Amino acid sequence: MNDFMDIELNPKNEFRCEGSFKLFGAVLDKLNFKIDTGCPMTTIPLLRTPLSPSVIEANKQKDYENVAVKKQISFGVNDSALKRKTDKLKFKQGLFSQLDSVTCTKTVNDFIIAGCNFGTMDIKVSYIRTGNMLIGMDILQNCDIHIAKTCANKVHLLACPYNKLNDAYFLKLEEFYKTGTII
Numbered sequence: 001m002n003d004f005m006d007i008e009l010n011p012k013n014e015f016r017c018e019g020s021f022k023l024f025g026a027v028l029d030k031l032n033f034k035i036d037t038g039c040p041m042t043t044i045p046l047l048r049t050p051l052s053p054s055v056i057e058a059n060k061q062k063d064y065e066n067v068a069v070k071k072q073i074s075f076g077v078n079d080s081a082l083k084r085k086t087d088k089l090k091f092k093q094g095l096f097s098q099l100d101s102v103t104c105t106k107t108v109n110d111f112i113i114a115g116c117n118f119g120t121m122d123i124k125v126s127y128i129r130t131g132n133m134l135i136g137m138d139i140l141q142n143c144d145i146h147i148a149k150t151c152a153n154k155v156h157l158l159a160c161p162y163n164k165l166n167d168a169y170f171l172k173l174e175e176f177y178k179t180g181t182i183i
Contacts, residue, residue, distance in 0.1 A: 004160035004169040005114035005143075007035065015147075015157045017114035019135075023106060023125075024059055026051065031133055033113060035157060039136035042121070043074060043103060045129040060127035063104040064096040070105040071096060074124060076131065100128040113139070118161065144169075150176040 007015045020029035028049045046056050063069045073091050075084055079101070087101045096102045103124035111118040113135055121139065143159040150156050156176055160169040173179045 001112070001117060002115040003164045003166050004158060004172065005116045006172065007114050007157045009155035009157070019111070019113045021108035021111040023108050024051070024055060033135050034132045035140070036134040036136055037140065039134045041138045042123040042136045043126060043134045044123060045126045045131055045133065047128070047130045048133060056127055063127075072103050072105070072124065073099070073101045074103040074126065075101055102126070102128070116161070146173060146177065148177055151178060
């Protein structure tokens with residue numbers, strides 16, 4: 001376990017890492033997260049997790065029926081204007097089960113991203129979509145972040161939650177980027 005994230009840019013120009021969290025009483029691990037600075041809110045498609053289809057469906061029905069569960073529409077970059085308009089109308093009518101664009105806000109525990117434990121967090125989950133597990137700016141805004149070529153000529157994302165800034169992180173910054181750290 002680290003107190004910071006160290007993720008190397010992959011050949012597809014993506015920052016991907018493993019992670020885990022607890023949801024619905026289960027530990028969901030070996031998840032493949034994509035760091036996405038263009039994504040405002042962390043969004044996890046539950047069909048890409050180890051949860052069984054029956055657990056996903058049961059929780060979907062509970063959340064769709066529960067007015068206390070915050071729901072939003074989450075469109076993909078390729079969704080057309082017509083789809084957006086139609087989905088917004090169905091959403092206002094409460095026809096959540098007819099939409100693949102509905103997300104529900106859930107609280108997860110022991111949210112670990114690239115070895116760094118972010119603790120308890122609210123994230124959006126999709127019960128229907130199967131896209132990437134996106135780590136968004138809701139989490140990243142709480143971190144000191146550096147993306148640059150290291151002295152070894154590899155691009156890394158180093159990020160540490162502000163409330164966990166530590167010597168090991170500053171030493172890694174110095175090692176990678178020759179920042180001139182004072183400890």
